[in-house]
Amino acid sequence: MKRILNTTILLFLLSSLPSKAQDSTNVYNFDFHKVKPIVQIFGTASYNFDENKYEYSFSRAHIGFQYQFNAKWNAKIILDRGRSTSVGKITVSDSAGNKFNIENTSKEGSYYTMWLKFASLQWKVNDKLTLEGGAILQNHYITMERFWGLRYVAQTFQDLYWHIPSSDLGFIAYYKFNKFFSVDAAITNGEGSRVKQDSFGKVKIAGGIDINPSQKIQTRIFYHNKQSGINNSAAEQLLSAFIGYKPTDKSRIGSEFNYMKNLDNTDGLKSYGFSLYTAYHITRKTELFTRFDRLLYNITENTNGNIMGDGNTLMGGLSFAPVKGVKLSMNYQGWLPDDNVKPQNRILFNMEYKF
Incomplete structure (x- = not known):
């Protein structure tokens, strides 16, 4: 991994050299003008009123590049930071010899591993x-x-509550019938890009449909079926629906519903909910936003307890873009559980810069 990071940095440095120097040393005819650097950083400072606790963290640190071979072919490599080792699925036995499958989502290793x-x-x-x-x-x-x-500022519903990874090992195909209708289908590992294929050869199959009847309205329906790496475990199934509406150039309103059956391949564990969000540009650089999420679970006796429980999430604040590629936000985010156990009320200052 250190070698990959060094190679990425070297490509950034070489892309800034004069073209004559590149021509004299580039034995593979690599065109550095076709390299596009990718850098994106998220930082957060927060104060938790309920725990009287201050925090600062980096939730994302992408560094990489894209190379355009020609009009039809391109490649992309991106590194991220984080605790890259997860415990994952483990099997435990009770005193009678009965086996239980447990999903352990804890992370191990350095917080800043690339x-x-x-x-x-x-x-x-x-x-x-x-x-x-x-x-x-x-x-x-x-x-x-x-x-x-x-x-x-915050992840969307599936990412925030179910922690579905954004990347995975596999293949995806996109087909655009016209500007109104398109579909996509994928077959992937199902474990995320950090985990190799399981010994049972189980995969995740996914597909989506986009219908955009006008420039102001966009909709999407998505389904995935993820088999478990542990034999005889239940298949996780996700169904989601989204509709977004932009009444003007300054405003947007979005709504999504998500239903998960056998979450984390736990037989009978269901989770579902919806998210409503809206944003309005007060000025060209300043945006006011609000969001409401409702999360629910249908818990079984086999649930291992690694869930948030039923509750609501409230968000609201301002997003400011002083220059292109930089965004700053002061906002409130609250998690209000139905049982009123451990509510979370926080004030956050978020930042993003990318180029």
């Missing part, structure tokens, strides 16, 4: 069909995330 998050090769076959393979960007909540437009 790991390969995306490494994909894309082929634009024609104006309608695009194929991509490798460590790819999944197309599950990306439509909602882009419409929400404030990922540096």
Whole structure:
């Protein structure tokens, strides 16, 4: 991984050299003018009223590049920071010898380990069909995330509560029938890009439909079926629906509903809910936003307890973009559980910069 990071930094440095120097040393005819650097950083400072606790963290640190071979072929490599090792699925036995499958989502290792998050090769076959393979960007909540437009402030529903990874190992195909209707389908590892294929060869199959009747309205329906790496475990199934509406150039309103059956391949564990969000540009650089989430669970006796429980999330604040590529936000975020146990009320200052 250290070698990959050094290679990425070296490419950034070489891309700034004069073209004559490149021509004299570039034995592989690598065109550095076709390299596009990718840098995106999220930082957060927060104060928790309920716990009287201050925190500062980096939730994202992407560094990488994209290379355009020609009009049809391109490749992308992106590193991210974080505790890249997860415990994952484990099996435990009781005194009678009965086995239970447990999903352990805890992370191990350094908080600032760089790991390969995306490494994909894309082929634009024609104006309608695009194929991509490798460590790819999944197309599950990306439509909602882009419409929400404030990922540096908070994740969208599936990412925030169910922690579905944005990247995975596999293949995805996009087909655009026209400007109103398009579909996509993917077959992936199902474990995220940090985990190799399980010994049972189980995969995740996913598909989505986008219907955009006008420039003001966009909709999406998505489904995935993820088999478990532990034999005889229940298949996780996700169904989501989204509609976004932009009444004017200054405002947008989004709504999504998500239903998860056998969450984390736990038989009978269901979770579902919806998210409503709206944003309005007060000025060209300043945006006012609000959001409301409702999260519910249908808990079984086999549930291992690693869930948030029923509750509501409230968000609201301002997003300010002083220059292109930089965003700052002062906002409130609250988690209000139905049982009123451990509510979370926080004031946050978020930042994003990218180029």
